[in-house]
Amino acid sequence: MSDDAITLDHATKRYTDFTLDVTMRVPKDRITALVGVNGSGKTTTFRIILGLAEPDAGSGTLLGADVARLPNTVKRRVGAVLADAAFDAAFTGDDVIRQQAAFYPAFDAALCRGLLERFELPANKPMDDFSTGMAAKFRTVIAISHRPEVLILDEPTAGLDVVARGELLDLLRAYMETPGRSILVSSHNAKDIESLCDDFYLIDRGRIRLHETIDRLHDDYATLILSDSQAAVMDRSHILASARMDGAVHALTDERRYYEENMPGVQIARGDIDGLITVLTMAGEPEHAPTARKIDETTRERSRS
Numbered sequence: 001m002s003d004d005a006i007t008l009d010h011a012t013k014r015y016t017d018f019t020l021d022v023t024m025r026v027p028k029d030r031i032t033a034l035v036g037v038n039g040s041g042k043t044t045t046f047r048i049i050l051g052l053a054e055p056d057a058g059s060g061t062l063l064g065a066d067v068a069r070l071p072n073t074v075k076r077r078v079g080a081v082l083a084d085a086a087f088d089a090a091f092t093g094d095d096v097i098r099q100q101a102a103f104y105p106a107f108d109a110a111l112c113r114g115l116l117e118r119f120e121l122p123a124n125k126p127m128d129d130f131s132t133g134m135a136a137k138f139r140t141v142i143a144i145s146h147r148p149e150v151l152i153l154d155e156p157t158a159g160l161d162v163v164a165r166g167e168l169l170d171l172l173r174a175y176m177e178t179p180g181r182s183i184l185v186s187s188h189n190a191k192d193i194e195s196l197c198d199d200f201y202l203i204d205r206g207r208i209r210l211h212e213t214i215d216r217l218h219d220d221y222a223t224l225i226l227s228d229s230q231a232a233v234m235d236r237s238h239i240l241a242s243a244r245m246d247g248a249v250h251a252l253t254d255e256r257r258y259y260e261e262n263m264p265g266v267q268i269a270r271g272d273i274d275g276l277i278t279v280l281t282m283a284g285e286p287e288h289a290p291t292a293r294k295i296d297e298t299t300r301e302r303s304r305s
Helices: 042-049 093-103 109-118 132-144 162-175 190-196 214-220 228-233 256-262 273-283
Strands: 004-014 019-027 031-035 057-062 078-081 150-154 182-186 199-204 207-213 222-226 239-245 248-253 267-270
Touching (some): 004 042, 019 031, 019 042, 019 182, 019 207, 031 042, 031 190, 042 057, 078 132, 093 132, 109 132, 132 150, 132 162, 150 162, 162 182, 190 214, 190 273, 199 214, 207 273, 222 228, 222 256, 228 248, 239 273, 248 256, 256 267
Parallel strands (some): 031 199, 078 150
Antiparallel strands (some): 004 057, 222 248, 222 267, 239 248
16 A cells, blocks of 8 residues: 555646646655745645646546545545635534535544634634634634545635644644644745645746755755855855845755855855745756755654644
8 A cells, every 4th residue: 555645746737828747745644845936836736636626647646546536435534725715604613514524424523613612713603704814723623623634735824823823733733643644735834834844845837846854954955145256156066046136146055064164154044945935936947956865754753843
């Protein structure tokens, strides 16, 4: 049996002015992020995985099933929160609970009501009365309450304040305590991704530009902030991409220590997702692929707390 909860192999979707071509995998027992600017292809990728959009070419699997022909037995094992999806505005929380219990045999109404109470979400009010933040929390609670094997979450913390975001991230960490589960998540909040996830894919203009672990991002990546004269003489053998911003050259590397040793005094910003996205999306095509390596397929040992 495959250790991957999700696979995409050149899953392609063509539109008039945009083409998505994505290869990626989400192993079991891992939290993987898909990051990128608006319009880069994240939501389309999620829709292909969930069988809501059929790829024009390539292939994909969700829990071993072809994403182009997902049976209900597989759909019931997956929880999803899409940024552009919502429950009927006239439905109350109680209505949604009854609806979900009818479709998902494993739906745990007691768990759901407990989580609604924990997040101070009323079960007797219509969705139309929910704020953006309340609706975001509600959708995630519903997705978790049928105890799925895979969670696919598109911007689950959008509209939440810092306290509510922290509570929701703790809920996702608790969900992952059961072996064999997986999460694929997108978020514009880089701090959430870096504190929650094991690894991430960076998508830009419909293509995966980078796959990396969060640990290696923090340990080895950096952005060099260079004057024109420094950039002109720099050894570019470990530079992944560079772009001119704010009157300086910003160069992305996955060999931070090399430049610390060989360019003393140069301004170096430690690696983070925001820096990666900024340089890679402004730079165009990458100069080099990241250093080849095997990303550990087991859950990393560091605490998720």
